[in-house]
Amino acid sequence: MKYINYPAGAIEAAWQARANTAASTAAQKSGEEANAYIASRSEIWSDLKPVLEGLSSGKCWYSEAKDRVSYWHVDHYRPKSLYPWLAFDWRNMRLCGGMPNIAKSNDFPLNDETTRATAASPSTALEVPLLLDPTQWGDPDLLTFNGAGEPTCADPRDPLSALRVKLSVKLLDLDTEKLCEGRRHTWRSCERRLKDLRGIIEAQRHQNNTDAGDRLKDLCRDLDDLYDETSEFTATAWACAKELNAEMIVRLAKEVARSL
Template sequence: MIYVRRDPALIPEKVLKVAERAQAALEALPPEERVAFIKNKSHIWRGFKKYLARMSYGKCWYSESPDPQSFFDVDHFRPKAEARRSDTADPDEGYPWLAFSWENFRFSAGRSNRLSTDEHTDETVGKGSWFPLCQGSPVAEWAHRNVVERPMLLDPVNSADMDLIRVESDGSIKPSYTCVGTNASRVKQSIELYGLDLPRLTEARLRIMRDVQQKFEALLKIVAVANDFPLAADPLPVQEQAAAIKATTMPDSPYSLAARCKLIELGGADLIARPEDYPPVQSLPA
């Protein structure tokens, strides 16, 4: 999971207008008709999928997975029809007023968005309608929408949330070194509900980390030769190797958080891509 910068300019005006019309119709409905109306309009949020995907270079916003064999959803970060807060409390109505709000949409791989079983532990993973809040947080509702909630789940569009996690040397997601208290609990719940430590994901992150280490060790050898034989240094592929390493940390690279964390571990933080290095996000046709 890394920060995803949302860009409304990527979304065609006609797609936004369809959502606006649905929202206006929803606002006019009595409470008992809202859920059925929302469920009958799923094509509206599905219409945003390819534009959300472009914002993350085709990767799941939660897992950073680009797996072409996975199905992808448009997840409602705040659930549209019901919200489960705990194992002991009944679900509440959730956030129906955000059903057609593109700012509430997240591009998600199915294993992060839908409930499924971890085949190794038999535990249920996936976000589903879960949306727990921090202890003492106010709860927004239809009549009081502007309440500032404190969600337990990390949100990839919140850069401060992305500072709370790191990838451990075994490929697992852990709280960052300065993440403590409630934030550490938020990381733990996010790992569980987004399925971030499913075996295939940790293995994929490990592959990236091994690749980064091999590239970094090769770079060190090239630099050592250059230092030992300065007259022969110019033709050596130092910059090319450095660029190959930096590419693994770009936001369009799979599991780039794992690559970044591995470089920090190896002492190569200066090779991590900076925002000015990022590739452009091209507009899609309407």
């Protein structure tokens, strides 16, 4: 999971006008009638998919995977069944692969259920969601990964952080073998190249070896690709760099690659 900058300027005025009209109409209804109306206007949030894809370079906001073989879903972070007044609010919408969205369903646990907003008291300011939010600064940093591609908590000593990561992994199916396999591949690709590059730098510090220079350039290009924001599982790539104490090597590789 990586932080997603979600600026208001990304939303077109025409889309916002449609959403406002739908929200106003929904507010005039109640119960099943309101739910039926909201469901009937799903094209409004579906039409937001291209914008959401652009903000994440075509990756699921929760898993960082590129969902090439199934349709993208627009997830309502706060489920519309529990927060119908947010059904057409762009700030509540996240691009999501089909698997995490289906797994999440209508679950949205809070640290304190007594603070849950209602239609009569709609402010969510007092809520502390247990589900990590990719648009909330600091939340993505709580989720990291190990060499097996498994999701773990970056701050396991903090009980709330550990609980939030545990529940997020469970609710979003972030520990499926398909995802872990992809992260393992990224980790191993990064690990091999970071170690090779570190070895070349140390061995060639005072030498001028053309072959080593060419290999160094190739490694820098590869690492620049692996750590590019458009690539899958960049959070895993950075977890690998941190494990190897190689963050500076990554930054050096990216600078070299962009100078070639």
